[in-house]
Amino acid sequence: MQDLLAYLRKFQRFAGLQLYLNMAGMTVSSLLDGLGILMLLPMLSLIGLTSMFSNSYLEALVQPLRSLDAAVQLPAVLLIYLVLLISQSSLSRFLGNRNIQLEQRFIRYIRNDVYRSLLEANWPFFLGTRKSDLTHVMTTELPRVSYGIFTFLQMIMSVLFTLVQIGIALWLSYKLTLLVLVCGLILAFVNRKSFTASRSIGDEMTTLMQSYMAGMTEHFNGIKDIKSNMTESQHVDWFRALTIRMEHNVVRFSRLQSGSQFYYKLASGVFIALFVYIATAFFHAEGSMLLLIVIIFSRLWPKFSQLQSSWEGLAQIMPACRTLRELQFNSEQAREFDLKNLSVDIQSDWRMKHGIECRGVCYQYDVHRSSYALRHIDLNIPANSMTAIVGKSGAGKSTLIDLLIGLIEPQQGDIMVDGMPMRTCSFQFRQTVSYVSQDPFLFHLSLRENLCMGAPDATEEQLWEALRFSAADEFVRRLPDGLDTLLGDRGVRLSGGERQRIVLARAILRKPSVLILDEATSALDSENEAKIQLALERIRGSMTIIFIAHRLSTIRHADQVIVLENGGIIQRGSYSQLANASNGMFSQLLHQQEIAAVSR
Numbered sequence: 001m002q003d004l005l006a007y008l009r010k011f012q013r014f015a016g017l018q019l020y021l022n023m024a025g026m027t028v029s030s031l032l033d034g035l036g037i038l039m040l041l042p043m044l045s046l047i048g049l050t051s052m053f054s055n056s057y058l059e060a061l062v063q064p065l066r067s068l069d070a071a072v073q074l075p076a077v078l079l080i081y082l083v084l085l086i087s088q089s090s091l092s093r094f095l096g097n098r099n100i101q102l103e104q105r106f107i108r109y110i111r112n113d114v115y116r117s118l119l120e121a122n123w124p125f126f127l128g129t130r131k132s133d134l135t136h137v138m139t140t141e142l143p144r145v146s147y148g149i150f151t152f153l154q155m156i157m158s159v160l161f162t163l164v165q166i167g168i169a170l171w172l173s174y175k176l177t178l179l180v181l182v183c184g185l186i187l188a189f190v191n192r193k194s195f196t197a198s199r200s201i202g203d204e205m206t207t208l209m210q211s212y213m214a215g216m217t218e219h220f221n222g223i224k225d226i227k228s229n230m231t232e233s234q235h236v237d238w239f240r241a242l243t244i245r246m247e248h249n250v251v252r253f254s255r256l257q258s259g260s261q262f263y264y265k266l267a268s269g270v271f272i273a274l275f276v277y278i279a280t281a282f283f284h285a286e287g288s289m290l291l292l293i294v295i296i297f298s299r300l301w302p303k304f305s306q307l308q309s310s311w312e313g314l315a316q317i318m319p320a321c322r323t324l325r326e327l328q329f330n331s332e333q334a335r336e337f338d339l340k341n342l343s344v345d346i347q348s349d350w351r352m353k354h355g356i357e358c359r360g361v362c363y364q365y366d367v368h369r370s371s372y373a374l375r376h377i378d379l380n381i382p383a384n385s386m387t388a389i390v391g392k393s394g395a396g397k398s399t400l401i402d403l404l405i406g407l408i409e410p411q412q413g414d415i416m417v418d419g420m421p422m423r424t425c426s427f428q429f430r431q432t433v434s435y436v437s438q439d440p441f442l443f444h445l446s447l448r449e450n451l452c453m454g455a456p457d458a459t460e461e462q463l464w465e466a467l468r469f470s471a472a473d474e475f476v477r478r479l480p481d482g483l484d485t486l487l488g489d490r491g492v493r494l495s496g497g498e499r500q501r502i503v504l505a506r507a508i509l510r511k512p513s514v515l516i517l518d519e520a521t522s523a524l525d526s527e528n529e530a531k532i533q534l535a536l537e538r539i540r541g542s543m544t545i546i547f548i549a550h551r552l553s554t555i556r557h558a559d560q561v562i563v564l565e566n567g568g569i570i571q572r573g574s575y576s577q578l579a580n581a582s583n584g585m586f587s588q589l590l591h592q593q594e595i596a597a598v599s600r
């Protein structure tokens with residue numbers, strides 16, 4: 001409940017006065033509605049259907065009408081009734097529209113708030129969170145929370161409405177109204193378990209939707225594996241079992257709600273029959289009294305059942321509030337900067353002048369385990385030099401790169417940039433880094449938009465220059481719409497090597513101070529790789545270049561080579577020094593690659 005209340009408090013702060021104005025308007029609307037119903041009674045009396053003015057309040061209400069000419073009494077009552085009805089409907093429509101606007105503005109606010117807090121979170125937060133869980137919260141849980149706030153507001157309005165109706169009913173006959181209220185409370189007490197049941201259904205729905213989203217993301221990301229290994233039927237079976245559980249979950253909730261509604265309807269019928277029977281058989285009540293019983297029941301009872309239904313709806317969405325709040329809390333805990341103030345703190349023309357230094361750096365992904373991804377790393381990367389990092393798979397190369405970019409912080413040791421601790425300048429530093437990963441990512445946008453992502457003001461000439469650098473200009477010229485070709489699933493599908501070259505062009509377009517290439521040319525043929533080697537040679541000395549390479553032939557020109565094994569640096573030096581150290585790991589790796597090349 002406290003998760004929902006937290007969002008409601010947020011909503012209250014967000015809506016401010018408008019929320020209270022809407023509520024006041026709703027109370028007026030309820031009053032008008034109640035008055036409209038009251039007008040029905042004199043109307044019925046005037047047309048001679050019933051005589052009910054044994055009720056002194058009603059008599060007082062209708063008294064002014066009696067002073068009118070008999071011929072205009074009925075039209076006057078009908079006119080008042082119509083005016084009340086039209087005013088109530090117009091006010092209710094106006095308030096309904098205002099509420100929707102307010103709610104939608106709030107949903108937009110929450111969406112942006114959650115999305116921003118996710119993007120402000122640090123890299124370890126993303127390492128520890130499934131991507132599908134983020135998609136799940138943004139696409140499924142967030143609308144559920146909005147729906148919950150909407151339901152809660154409806155409920156507050158219903159409570160106000162019901163209170164006004166109870167007030168009018170008390171005015172008409174307090175004994176009867178108290179009796180109806182007691183009956184309502186008894187039924188709510190009997191139905192109290194439905195709240196707990198709704199919450200457990202909501203919990204299950206959250207878990208099921210999480211699995212659904214995770215499954216869909218994984219299956220479609222891995223569709224090539226599924227198709228090529230013919231594992232479709234296993235996935236279809238998994239999907240069928242999950243959707244059966246989802247179906248049962250929704251049916252269970254719907255059964256629970258219809259069950260409550262059924263009991264309320266049944267009780268209403270039984271209570272009315274009982275009251276009418278007791279009133280006539282034992283108390284010889286008049287027709288006016290019987291009519292009052294029916295009117296009060298028919299006005300109040302639907303409100304009770306509506307409240308019950310909203311209450312169950314709220315219980316069902318509470319787990320969604322908890323999931324959303326937890327995610328937002330975790331991402332805020334992991335916040336690494338405030339986007340609003342970031343641009344103020346960053347100098348756009350900053351460039352690294354001296355270099356990066358690691359002093360006794362240790363890093364472990366799981367602090368509760370004894371294994372380290374990197375141990376006691378001492379390393380100096382001078383500005384504008386070229387450094388190659390090599391090592392077997394799992395040696396810690398990518399982890400070292402993440403530390404050098406400032407995406408993660410070491411548990412022990414320091415990383416200094418130009419003599420300043422990385423943690424004090426990592427945003428400034430990252431702003432001038434271009435990073436090309438092993439698995440280059442292009443957005444589903446035009447080629448031009450993809451290139452301009454890091455350099456929005458790049459000219460046509462600069463775009464082509466960057467493409468020439470990455471040996472991509474020739475194939476881009478051949479694309480149907482050149483730079484304006486749409487890329488991605490529904491655009492032109494590029495090969496792995498073509499993607500790498502575009503991402504490399506995008507990286508160089510930013511004119512970075514530090515260029516980091518994490519196996520960025522692994523998918524290229526030797527001709528294009530050689531072109532990129534030449535291009536890197538040309539820019540050598542103008543920026544710091546750090547690259548991970550498995551193909552050792554590509555690192556000949558590096559100023560220093562770092563060899564990692566099991567998280568530690570086991571060798572360092574120039575390419576020729578390491579190649580000549582016959583017992584070293586580097587020369588072994590080189591030898592293995594030479595044998596592999598000859599036997600191909």
Ligand SMILES: Nc1ncnc2c1ncn2[C@@H]1O[C@H](COP(=O)(O)OP(=O)(O)OP(=O)(O)O)[C@@H](O)[C@H]1O
Pocket residue numbers: 127365366373391392393394395396397398399400
């Ligand atoms: N997110 C993570 N959580 C836990 N352990 C991780 C994580 N990422 C990497 N590791 C572990 O840290 C160690 C170093 O991994 P890293 O990815 O840095 O190696 P690598 O040399 O880049 O490997 P490769 O060449 O295969 O990419 C490995 O033992 C790996 O299992």
